[in-house]
Amino acid sequence: MNDVERLRKALAAEHAAVYAYGMLGARTTGTLRSRVTAAFNAHRGTRDRLRVMISSRGGSPVETESSYDVGETPTSATQVVNLAVLVEEGITAAYLELAASDDVALRRHAALAMQESVTRSYGFRRRIRALPGMPDSVQGTS
Template identity: 60%
Template sequence: MNADDVEKLRKALAAEHAALFAYGLLGARTAGSLRDRMSAAFDAHRARRDQLRGFITTRGGRPAEPDASYALPFFPSNATLAAKLAAHLENGVTAAYLELAAAQDVSLRRYAALAMQEAVTRAHSFRPGQPPAFPGMPAAAPPSPSPSAVEDGE
């Protein structure tokens, strides 16, 4: 058992617990095709949660149970905000799996990469536009102009 890998699995499990809580709320407050997408996301996260629990247990760890409630960054009062929250959730899940991608166990790295791919795809489906270059990683600050560019008036 690699204790560091188990801790990474626990962090991914915590992200899945939080996502399930939020998708349960979102699914109950949406309708039509958006609700169908929220339900599909809920099912996908439930499957990942169950897999993570199994990975932790087989490595001798004890999976954490979900909290009774999770704080949301905002309360979605309409479909647009529900989709925005769903994209935000998927970004958080991606970040948790990004850490798991550094596991020593090669099979966990592969698992994390696939989970990130799914989360990024879901996030993109909830918001229009181009996804970030490296989903799950903090955005880089824009480069500051070079001194010669400032002098030249660029």
């Protein structure tokens, strides 16, 4: 996988995050809505930067889907938090491959994006998986 493909994968995840947070913002109030709105704005900004990064490398940015499967529509604050954490874990996972780039600037971008997503996730639920973005189990080839 080359850097443009890695960036496109991260961009696809950012598109999904923007969609999810837009939907969540319409279903929240108060402090939770403020956190959801902040996450929405952060992902929109990152999405826009990724589009420029891809274009500047001669690639074609992946476009947003018309909708995304977010599972069951959240009807409670707990469900909103659960989906927000799931979104952030997906973002972290999407940037893992970009962190393997030979380009130091892209590795730094990926590391910062993962740090931000874990921090946002922690802001929703004061718990962090041991290795955010990594699969729960890894099959070895011994």
